[in-house]
Amino acid sequence: SLGKKHKFWETQPVGQFKDVGDTSLPEGPIEPTTPLSEVKQEPYNLPSLYEWTTCDIDDEDTCTEIYNLLTNNYVEDDENMFRFNYSKEFLRWALRPPGYFKSWHIGVRVKVSKKLVAFITGVPAKIRVRDEVVNMAEINFLCVHKKLRSKRLAPVMIKEITRRVHLENIWQAAYTAGVVLPTPISTCQYWHRSLNPKKLIDVGFSRLGARMTISRTIKLYKLPESTVTPGFRKMELRDVPAVTRLIRNYLSQFVVAPDFDENDVEHWLLPTENVVDSYLVESPETHEVTDFCSFYTLPSSILGNQNYSTLKAAYSYYNVSTQTPLLQLMNDALIVAKRKDYDVFNALDIMQNASFLKELKFGPGDGQLHYYLYNYRIRHTLKPSELGLVLL
Ligand SMILES: CCCCCCCCCCCCCC(=O)CSCCNC(=O)CCNC(=O)[C@H](O)C(C)(C)COP(=O)(O)OP(=O)(O)OC[C@H]1O[C@@H](n2cnc3c(N)ncnc32)[C@H](O)[C@@H]1OP(=O)(O)O
Numbered sequence: 425s426l427g428k429k430h431k432f433w434e435t436q437p438v439g440q441f442k443d444v445g446d447t448s449l450p451e452g453p454i455e456p457t458t459p460l461s462e463v464k465q466e467p468y469n470l471p472s473l474y475e476w477t478t479c480d481i482d483d484e485d486t487c488t489e490i491y492n493l494l495t496n497n498y499v500e501d502d503e504n505m506f507r508f509n510y511s512k513e514f515l516r517w518a519l520r521p522p523g524y525f526k527s528w529h530i531g532v533r534v535k536v537s538k539k540l541v542a543f544i545t546g547v548p549a550k551i552r553v554r555d556e557v558v559n560m561a562e563i564n565f566l567c568v569h570k571k572l573r574s575k576r577l578a579p580v581m582i583k584e585i586t587r588r589v590h591l592e593n594i595w596q597a598a599y600t601a602g603v604v605l606p607t608p609i610s611t612c613q614y615w616h617r618s619l620n621p622k623k624l625i626d627v628g629f630s631r632l633g634a635r636m637t638i639s640r641t642i643k644l645y646k647l648p649e650s651t652v653t654p655g656f657r658k659m660e661l662r663d664v665p666a667v668t669r670l671i672r673n674y675l676s677q678f679v680v681a682p683d684f685d686e687n688d689v690e691h692w693l694l695p696t697e698n699v700v701d702s703y704l705v706e707s708p709e710t711h712e713v714t715d716f717c718s719f720y721t722l723p724s725s726i727l728g729n730q731n732y733s734t735l736k737a738a739y740s741y742y743n744v745s746t747q748t749p750l751l752q753l754m755n756d757a758l759i760v761a762k763r764k765d766y767d768v769f770n771a772l773d774i775m776q777n778a779s780f781l782k783e784l785k786f787g788p789g790d791g792q793l794h795y796y797l798y799n800y801r802i803r804h805t806l807k808p809s810e811l812g813l814v815l816l
């Protein structure tokens with residue numbers, strides 16, 4: 425029909441807008457897997473000025489190049505006031521999960537200067553869709569330098585990472601984006617809970633409510649100094665088996681969710697300073713681990729403000745409540761984040777998050793996050809509450 429033409433995405437094995445609502449199409453892989461011998465052996469062609477490079481994230485200088493490219497050219501909010509500022513330790517965490525492939529950390533350099541001007545990554549993940557556990561690639565950090573935009577570089581990078589993922593005999597992928605592409609499996613809202621309202625108002629992230637003063641606003645968002653749940657403590661290595669049992673059981677209720685094993689839990693959920701914080705509730709009586717909450721640290725650069733350069737943001741990650749009310753558990757997470765000097769606590773309305781957002785004084789964000797699967801059809805668009813997957 426009319427509407428935007430997606431010249432690249434209409435060539436890809438993804439749900440097409442024209443097929444939305446066609447319930448005759450089966451759920452599952454859209455294209456059959458290809459014999460490995462038929463996968464293109466050589467890289468796709470880049471425009472002649474550029475060359476592919478496989479980025480070694482363990483190399484300090486390469487990690488710095490990636491950090492600088494993203495810091496200056498990655499995702500901005502709709503009003504171009506903030507830009508994600510993933511730290512180097514965060515990138516090393518995000519890109520080296522169990523079973524990762526260095527070949528999936530793909531850069532583009534200018535041949536002459538060797539300047540890194542583009543980047544795209546994949547990490548392997550076992551993702552369950554309903555009752556099927558599918559080996560997928562989680563694609564992230566797609567970035568083209570601002571000076572090289574709208575040259576159709578992104579499709580070449582996407583085809584190249586697709587080729588490299590195919591070489592590892594993986595045929596599906598998961599990704600999220602703030603932009604609408606063919607075709608979201610779900611669209612969720614993000615919400616923000618002010619922790620440092622004065623700074624948020626100063627930098628233009630929040631606006632003073634009608635009939636509100638600064639001091640009234642500070643009082644509105646005030647939190648206790650200490651958490652309230654008995655047995656609430658930081659997660660430790662010895663907790664990995666119990667947390668794995670807890671989170672596997674919890675995530676089984678969602679249509680799309682990671683299929684975490686103990687190695688995954690150790691990597692993704694054990695606290696890492698300035699990257700991911702995780703807490704659990706150990707019953708003082710039974711010493712059973714009954715609840716879990718976690719958030720990751722993703723600052724945003726503040727573009728064009730005299731007094732502040734960085735917004736310290738915590739993002740809700742995976743949370744499980746079996747004994748402690750989710751509302752109380754998440755309020756303890758807010759209390760910890762405030763104590764650690766975060767300015768704002770962000771959450772998507774996925775999983776059971778909608779049950780606490782309003783009551784804990786989260787306000788709706790100004791955009792949406794769309795979830796996508798590559799080469800896997802979902803018959804009906806999912807509600808955010810059916811999603812159990814958080815991509816960084
Ligand atoms: C089996 C394995 C499969 C693995 C692969 C799975 C798929 C993985 C897919 C990747 C998932 C990444 C997830 C992720 O990283 C999280 S979403 C964050 C993406 N990055 C940013 O927003 C950073 C700032 N923007 C940029 O760097 C550029 O604007 C980018 C590089 C985004 C586009 O560069 P550009 O210079 O602005 O544009 P052209 O090169 O001229 O290309 C235009 C074409 O690119 C399509 N486009 C635009 N934004 C996109 C996006 N976010 N996903 C997918 N496609 C996107 C667009 O629709 C158009 O195609 P169409 O004509 O068909 O509409």
Ligand SMILES: CN(C)Cc1n[nH]c2ccc(-c3ccc(F)cc3OCCn3ccnc3)cc12
Binds near residue numbers: 600602615771772816
């Ligand atoms: C998920 N991961 C793939 C990064 C990513 N890509 N595109 C995005 C678009 C929105 C969000 C997002 C997710 C949760 C949230 F609470 C706020 C968000 O963006 C606010 C707007 N913003 C953008 C930059 N600085 C502020 C993340 C992303």
